[in-house]
Amino acid sequence: MRRGGVRKSGWLGAAALCMAAAALCGLLWRGKPPAEEGEQPPEAPKAEAAWVPFSWGKEPLPESYDSRLFGRAPQVRDQGSFGTCWAFASLAALESSLLPQEEAEFSVDHMSLQNSFNLSQDQGGEYSMSMAYLLAWQGPVLESEDPYGDGLSPEGLSACKHVQEIQILPSKDYEAIKRAVYEKGGVQSSLYTDLTQLGQDSRFYNADTNAYCYDGPEKANHDSVIVGWDDHFPKENFREMPEGDGAFLCMNSWGREFGDQGYFYVSYYDSNIGVSNISYTGIWPFDHYDQIYQTDLCGWMGQIGYGQETVWFANVYQAQTEEKLEAAGFYATMENTSYEIYVADRLEGEGSKGLSEASLAASGQLRYSGFYTVPLEEGIQLTAGERFAVIVRITTPGAVHPAAIEYDGGSGVAHVDLSDGEGYLSSDGQSWERVEETMNCNLCLKEYTSLASEFE
Numbered sequence: 001m002r003r004g005g006v007r008k009s010g011w012l013g014a015a016a017l018c019m020a021a022a023a024l025c026g027l028l029w030r031g032k033p034p035a036e037e038g039e040q041p042p043e044a045p046k047a048e049a050a051w052v053p054f055s056w057g058k059e060p061l062p063e064s065y066d067s068r069l070f071g072r073a074p075q076v077r078d079q080g081s082f083g084t085c086w087a088f089a090s091l092a093a094l095e096s097s098l099l100p101q102e103e104a105e106f107s108v109d110h111m112s113l114q115n116s117f118n119l120s121q122d123q124g125g126e127y128s129m130s131m132a133y134l135l136a137w138q139g140p141v142l143e144s145e146d147p148y149g150d151g152l153s154p155e156g157l158s159a160c161k162h163v164q165e166i167q168i169l170p171s172k173d174y175e176a177i178k179r180a181v182y183e184k185g186g187v188q189s190s191l192y193t194d195l196t197q198l199g200q201d202s203r204f205y206n207a208d209t210n211a212y213c214y215d216g217p218e219k220a221n222h223d224s225v226i227v228g229w230d231d232h233f234p235k236e237n238f239r240e241m242p243e244g245d246g247a248f249l250c251m252n253s254w255g256r257e258f259g260d261q262g263y264f265y266v267s268y269y270d271s272n273i274g275v276s277n278i279s280y281t282g283i284w285p286f287d288h289y290d291q292i293y294q295t296d297l298c299g300w301m302g303q304i305g306y307g308q309e310t311v312w313f314a315n316v317y318q319a320q321t322e323e324k325l326e327a328a329g330f331y332a333t334m335e336n337t338s339y340e341i342y343v344a345d346r347l348e349g350e351g352s353k354g355l356s357e358a359s360l361a362a363s364g365q366l367r368y369s370g371f372y373t374v375p376l377e378e379g380i381q382l383t384a385g386e387r388f389a390v391i392v393r394i395t396t397p398g399a400v401h402p403a404a405i406e407y408d409g410g411s412g413v414a415h416v417d418l419s420d421g422e423g424y425l426s427s428d429g430q431s432w433e434r435v436e437e438t439m440n441c442n443l444c445l446k447e448y449t450s451l452a453s454e455f456e
């Protein structure tokens with residue numbers, strides 16, 4: 001039986017948080033005007049690209065695909081009366097990405113209660129919150145450690161996986177979505193639904209064929225997971241006939257009584273499905289790196305830059321023990337971002353001193369936006385107490401504010417702590433400004449280390 005009558009949509013309403021990024025851009029534009037032609041920063045030397053992100057194949061995809069037939073669909077679950085669809089959808093997508101090799105059930109309570117946001121389980125959430133929680137190594141934890149819906153969430157649990165790469169597939173790129181489902185597992189996506197109760201009538205949903213299509217202007221208010229597709233799903237199956245055939249197979253979090261054992265079909269012509277699409281492409285064992293240095297527990301909340309496609313950003317940290325710096329993690333805020341990663345170790349003196357004498361440690365290109373963890377070509381030995389920095393130069397075609405930041409937009413939704421960071425921004429890699437002081441933000445740039453005992 002259901003726990004409650006009314007189902008919260010699970011979303012925060014119009015643009016409360018997630019792509020507040022876009023809204024913040026305008027606010028945070030500052031600094032120098034775009035460079036005149038001929039004033040571009042000098043080209044840096046290129047390192048060999050030894051590492052690439054999870055790369056998608058090229059072979060043709062089938063006309064239909066159903067994850068359930070290949071043991072790649074996780075358990076259907078029931079969010080009950082809480083607004084937790086966003087967490088169910090992220091964790092189901094994550095579980096699906098591990099299947100069929102590894103079966104896990106992750107805790108929605110933990111994701112929705114032990115994150116860095118001030119929202120109760122009744123208040124909804126969205127994918128940027130799940131990304132922030134996972135990438136900060138706040139989770140995932142197992143469902144058995146923190147069962148759902150009991151109003152409790154134990155403190156002190158640690159992540160059983162390290163999520164290091166999340167690709168955001170382009171809006172309405174159905175080929176990319178299908179490929180991700182086929183090669184990597186469920187894709188978290190969102191739609192608008194007016195269904196609030198099981199068995200409720202909706203003019204967008206045909207309960208006989210489990211077929212949903214909404215083609216109006218409402219914004220998405222519900223998250224689900226795309227786990228398959230059928231290019232020939234008949235348009236006649238929908239209550240209001242769309243332009244053509246074809247639908248995604250989606251997994252819902254309304255229990256097995258909904259749809260076909262918890263699954264339903266969403267038309268290719270639905271206005272929201274496939275607009276925001278998250279694929280968990282890098283899920284590593286919890287001991288893949290030992291230590292994470294970060295200042296952005298709330299994740300990607302806004303963007304900054306100098307009104308040009310290229311920007312330099314750096315976070316300075318202090319090594320806790322003897323460690324080896326292994327990798328850096330950051331967001332590509334749009335497609336086709338290229339990057340160069342530099343490391344400055346044994347920093348002496350205050351402020352940005354030493355940042356401009358860093359050595360190139362990795363470079364490459366990222367096709368989709370999202371979060372990427374790039375291993376350094378050679379690990380850098382750190383001693384306890386040493387100040388060190390990773391510096392990233394990114395070029396994002398079409399962007400005016402290419403660097404992702406943690407920033408308090410004033411909505412009260414996020415617990416933004418600016419005291420945990422020492423970040424620097426530069427248009428040329430030479431002259432730096434301290435972002436906590438000049439822009440009230442932290443930079444989204446994580447650094448990962450291994451402990452000394454493991455490499456000696």
Ligand SMILES: [Ca+2]
Pocket residue numbers: 109146147148149150151152153154
């Ligand atoms: Ca619990």
Ligand SMILES: [Ca+2]
Pocket residue numbers: 295296297406416417418419420421442
């Ligand atoms: Ca912070």
